[in-house]
Amino acid sequence: MASAHESVPQVGLVIVTHGTCGECLLAAAADICGPVSRASTVAVSVHEDFNEIVRRLGRACDEVDEGVGVLILVDVHGSSVFQACLAMIDGTSSIEIVCGVNLPMILKLTTVDRKGLSPPEMAELIKEVGKRSIRLGSELTGKIVMHPEEHR
Amino acid sequence: MASAHESVPQVGLVIVTHGTCGECLLAAAADICGPVSRASTVAVSVHEDFNEIVRRLGRACDEVDEGVGVLILVDVHGSSVFQACLAMIDGTSSIEIVCGVNLPMILKLTTVDRKGLSPPEMAELIKEVGKRSIRLGSELTGKIVMHPEEHR
Numbered sequence: 108m109a110s111a112h113e114s115v116p117q118v119g120l121v122i123v124t125h126g127t128c129g130e131c132l133l134a135a136a137a138d139i140c141g142p143v144s145r146a147s148t149v150a151v152s153v154h155e156d157f158n159e160i161v162r163r164l165g166r167a168c169d170e171v172d173e174g175v176g177v178l179i180l181v182d183v184h185g186s187s188v189f190q191a192c193l194a195m196i197d198g199t200s201s202i203e204i205v206c207g208v209n210l211p212m213i214l215k216l217t218t219v220d221r222k223g224l225s226p227p228e229m230a231e232l233i234k235e236v237g238k239r240s241i242r243l244g245s246e247l248t249g250k251i252v253m254h255p256e257e258h259r
Numbered sequence: 260m261a262s263a264h265e266s267v268p269q270v271g272l273v274i275v276t277h278g279t280c281g282e283c284l285l286a287a288a289a290d291i292c293g294p295v296s297r298a299s300t301v302a303v304s305v306h307e308d309f310n311e312i313v314r315r316l317g318r319a320c321d322e323v324d325e326g327v328g329v330l331i332l333v334d335v336h337g338s339s340v341f342q343a344c345l346a347m348i349d350g351t352s353s354i355e356i357v358c359g360v361n362l363p364m365i366l367k368l369t370t371v372d373r374k375g376l377s378p379p380e381m382a383e384l385i386k387e388v389g390k391r392s393i394r395l396g397s398e399l400t401g402k403i404v405m406h407p408e409e410h411r
Contacts, residue, residue, distance in 0.1 A: 125287035125362065131280035135334070138277060138305040153290040182287070182362040184392065184399055193400060204396025207389065209361040210277065210334040230395050237359065237393040240336065243382050244356025247336055248345060 117221035118229055119171025120146040122208060123164060123192060124182040125153065132213050140217040145171045151188050160191040168195055168202070176201030176226040178216075178233070180208040203230035211240035269373035270381055271323025272298040274360060275316060275344060276334040277305065284365045292369040297323045303340050312343040320347055320354070328353030328378040330368075330385070332360040355382035363392035 120143065122129035129148035136143055147167040151160050168177045177200065179192050184206035192204045203226040205212065215236040219229060272295065274281035281300035288295055299319040303312050320329045329352065331344050336358035344356045355378040357364065367388045371381060 124283070125290060126283050128280055128283035128287060128362070131276070131278050131283050135277035135280060139335075139338075179396070183291075183366065184394055184396075186291075189396075189399075193396060196396070202396075206394050206396070206399070207361045207363055207392035209359045209389075209393075210280070211359055214335065227397070234393055234395055237361075238390050240359035241361075241386055241389040241393075242336055242358050243386060244331070244336075244341075244344060244348070244354075244358065245379070247341075247358070 115222040116173035116175045117145055118175055118224065118226050119168065119173060119177040120180070120216060120221075121149060121164065121167045121171060121177055122146070122180045122213070123149045123151065123167075123188055124208070125151055125186070125188060128182060129180075129208075132208065132210055135210055136213040136217055140214055143213065143217055145173065145221075146216075147171050151191075157187055157191065160188065161194045164191050164195060168200070172200055176203075178202075178226045178229050179204045180212060180233070181206050182208055201226045203227045205230050205233050205237065207237060209237055209240060212237045267374040268325035268327045269297055270327055270376065270378050271320065271325060271329040272332070272368060272373075273301060273316065273319045273323060273329055274298070274332045274365070275301045275303065275319075275340055276360070277303055277338070277340060280334060281332075281360075284360065284362055287362055288365040288369055292366055295365065295369055297325065297373075298368075299323050303343075309339055309343065312340065313346045316343050316347060320352070324352055328355075330354075330378045330381050331356045332364060332385070333358050334360055353378045355379045357382050357385050357389070359389060361389055361392060364389045 127150045
């Protein structure tokens, strides 16, 4: 039996990257946790025309937007790809951007409540998950890492 | 004329990911900043045998190690892929691991002094670069993100 929650719109996802990293991240998340719904990727080439990036990104956002907005994940802030993401914030929909996308963020997005949170709320959560995921092997295990001078 | 610095060994890099994300990251960094030297990638499939991952990762580390160690970047901590990275810390070489790899880390690795820093020193630097790179679009621009309730 379909629950009422199933008809509630969820926040759309767009991953925008230099090259096809976004597709790889979605595929990896699907392999580990199962498919990510209402998610799209935009692979940008370094020499691509800015207006063309904006046009393709706009189309990707439209495709996944169910009326409650879109969370955009982008690889690098300060790039023209990031500038194209900013162009999506035009007042017609709720959009937030998270820069520095990595796999732990996408894995989290497979379980986060995309029907209950707004794009800005999801972005805050994903930002913290991303930051916490960046750790050293030695921090996580206490294993002693040999320094080169000890190695000689 | 070749400088003395050119013959100084540099820290090797290995990017280990679920699927081919590592290759995409290296290709994107090459497009933006130029090629990353002494770098290798290992693409792991979810169902791959653990010992096979360890074997392939060990070979990748050996390929890039010039005698001063290797920095391994991995996508997710806590995974069997991460466990395979830990198996590289066997006391024979200086190894450090950074979890949660993203593109800003790889871009930084194109300019960092890989001949002057040890793997643990590089790892600390790359960890901080990675964490700082994870930011919200609204933080970076001050643009107001529309909330859904305002949108209706």
